[in-house]
Amino acid sequence: MDVVTGHVGWIEVVCGPMFSGKSEELIRRLRRAMIARRRVQVFKPSIDVRYSNDEIVSHADTRMKSEVVDDAGQILTLTDPRTQVIGIDEANFLGPGLVEVAQTLADGGKQVIVAGLDTDYMGRPFAPLPDLLCLAESITKTLAICMRCGNPAKHTQRLVESDALIVVGASGLYEARCRRCFEPGIPAQEYLEFARPRIQARPDAPETGE
Ligand code: ADP
Ligand code: ZN
Numbered sequence: 772m773d774v775v776t777g778h779v780g781w782i783e784v785v786c787g788p789m790f791s792g793k794s795e796e797l798i799r800r801l802r803r804a805m806i807a808r809r810r811v812q813v814f815k816p817s818i819d820v821r822y823s824n825d826e827i828v829s830h831a832d833t834r835m836k837s838e839v840v841d842d843a844g845q846i847l848t849l850t851d852p853r854t855q856v857i858g859i860d861e862a863n864f865l866g867p868g869l870v871e872v873a874q875t876l877a878d879g880g881k882q883v884i885v886a887g888l889d890t891d892y893m894g895r896p897f898a899p900l901p902d903l904l905c906l907a908e909s910i911t912k913t914l915a916i917c918m919r920c921g922n923p924a925k926h927t928q929r930l931v932e933s934d935a936l937i938v939v940g941a942s943g944l945y946e947a948r949c950r951r952c953f954e955p956g957i958p959a960q961e962y963l964e965f966a967r968p969r970i971q972a973r974p975d976a977p978e979t980g981e
């Protein structure tokens with residue numbers, strides 16, 4: 772969405788599995804907005820402090836300063852009225868309230884760029900991305916590379932046994948898989964026997980929460 776006249780807002784969504792380049796793409800768009808001298812604010816949920824407390828960080832270690840919020844409503848409170856472009860990473864951790872927040876900001880004339888997982892560890896649509904996809908002006912679906920076979924990957928495979936919807940972590944806990952190699956939910960027993968001792972030995976062993 773490059774050529775726009777007047778004071779009009781909109782929603783852009785970047786979605787896909789883990790490791791598909793969502794954060795990289797979000798950072799790229801926000802950098803371009805900064806080059807265009809637009810006022811930018813960046814938010815991420817406080818649940819995701821895996822790599823940094825005050826930056827969004829991609830798996831390839833590109834970084835951008837961000838503000839941390841406990842819930843979607845806080846984005847509205849923290850948004851400066853002069854801000855023109857708002858980036859939100861890890862939208863899947865912010866829950867259904869993000870839909871109304873994104874709509875309010877876009878209706879108020881702001882460019883809202885949202886990045887997040889579109890499906891969960893079971894392969895199910897992951898709120899609030901499905902609603903945001905319907906309401907957005909622009910949608911980009913990013914694909915990763917399947918760690919089993921090298922094909923384009925649309926799924927996030929959980930490698931540890933847990934029924935919790937949210938288990939925060941990255942490589943070691945999750946990997947990208949294509950449709951054919953994806954094993955929804957609890958992974959195969961033989962993999963668990965291989966992976967569990969290695970994962971438990973890691974300093975960032977899994978944290979769970981709802
Ligand atoms: P996301 O935000 O979707 O989790 P990131 O933007 O943080 O993705 O990271 C994307 C980067 O991750 C890629 O540019 C690549 O360097 C790295 N990467 C690691 N594993 C994979 C994979 N299986 N497929 C694609 N990229 C991967
Ligand atoms: Zn595969």
